[in-house]
Amino acid sequence: MLASEQRSAALYDGLAEASTGSRREVLTELAAVERKHAAHWADKLTELGESVPDPARHGVRTRMLTWLARRFSVDAVLPYLNRAEHADAGLYHDDADASAAMAVDERSHARVLSRLQDSGADGDPRDIQRRERWHRGDRSGALRAGVFGVNDGLVSNTSLVMGFAGSGASSSMILLAGLAGLLAGAFSMAAGEYISMRSQKESYEREISLESQELRDDPEAEVEELALIYRAKGLGADEAERVAVTIMKDRDTALDTMAREELGLDPDELGSPWSAAISSLLAFALGAVVVVLPYIFASGVAALAVAIASACMALFVVGAAIGLLNGRGAMRSGARQLLVGGGAALLVYVIGHLAGAHTAA
DSSP states (O other), X not given: OHHHHHHHHHHHHHHHHTOOHHHHHHXXXXXXXXXXXXXXXXXXXXXXXXXXXXXXXXXXXXXXXXXXXXXXXXGGTHHHHHHHHHHXXXXXXXXXXXXXXXXXXXXXXXXXHHHHHHSOTTOOTHHHHHHOTTOOSOTTOHHHHHHHHHHHHHHHHHHHHHHHHHTTOOHHHHHHHHHHHHHHHHHHHHHHHHHXXXXXXXXXXXXXXXXXXXXXXXXXXXXXXXXXXXXXXXOOHHHHHHHHHHHHTXXXXXXXXXXXXXXXXXXXXXXXXXXXXXXXHXXXXXXXXXXXXXXXXXXXXXXXXXXXXXXXXXXXXXXHHXXXXXXXXXXHHHHHHHHHHHHHXXXXXXXXXXXXXXXXX
C-alpha cells in the first residue's frame, strides 16, 4: 500500500508538471492526497515496529505515462488513468487499517479524473460543448429508447414471419406466429426492462444512501471532495472552497449536490420501472405489428407482398431516424438498416424454406 501510494503521488506530480491552469493545481492536490495516504501506511508500519522503506522507485508505468503526458498531452493518458482509478475506487472500502477519509478520497479521485477528462486543458467544461456538437435535446433518452425498441420489434418479428412464410405455412399459421412473436417479444422486453430499471434504481438509491452516511460521518472530507470537483470544473481554489462550504451548510442541499456532482445522478429522476416496462412493450409491439397487419386483412401472395413492402419501408424509416439521432445522414443510415434488417429476414426466409422442404420430404 505504501509503495502504491508513493507511485501514485509521483505520477500525479509528473502529470501536474505537464499541465497548466486549474488542471495543474488539481493534479498537484491529488498528489498531495496520495502522499498523505502514504504517510498513513508509513505510520502503520512504525506502529508495528517495522522499518519504513525508502520511497519506491518510479515504476515503468509511472515513467511511461509521465513521458506520454509531457511528449503529447495529459489528455493522452487521462482515459487510462481514469479507468485505473475507477477500478481502485473501492480499494479501502473494507480495509480495517485504512481510515474512512482514505476510502472517500479514492472514490473522489475517480470522479475528479472523470471531470478532468471531460474538461479542456485549462479545466473549462465549456470545451465539452464546443467539442461535442452532436448532442441532441433528448436528454432523458426516451426517444432513443423508443426508436430502438421499435427497431427490435420490427427486425425480430419480420424475420419470424418471413421464416414461416418461407416454410410454406398457411396464412392463418403465419398470422398466429406473427401475433405470438409480437406478444412474446413485447412482454419479454417489458419484463426485462422492468427488472433492469428496478435493479438500477435500487443501486442508485443505495449510492445516494451511502453518500448520505458519508455526509453525516465525515462532512469535512465531503467539503474537500466537492471543492476538488468544482476545481476540476474550472473554478479557482478560493471560489470552489467557498461554494462547497456554502452548499454543505444545508444537509438536503448538500446531499442533492453530491448526488449530482459526485455520482452523476438526479435524485428526482432515478427512473420509473413501470414506465420503462410499458414504453418498451409499446415500442416493440409497434415495430412487430408492421408485418402482422397484412395477414389480418389479406392472405397468400398478396399478404406476403404487402408485408415485405411494409417491412422494407419501416426498416428504412427506422434506420433514418436512428441516423438522425446519432448525427448521421438519414439516407445512408436508412439504406444500411434496410440492408441489414432485410438481409436477416431474407436469410430466415431461406432457412424456413429449406426446413419446410425437408419436412415435406
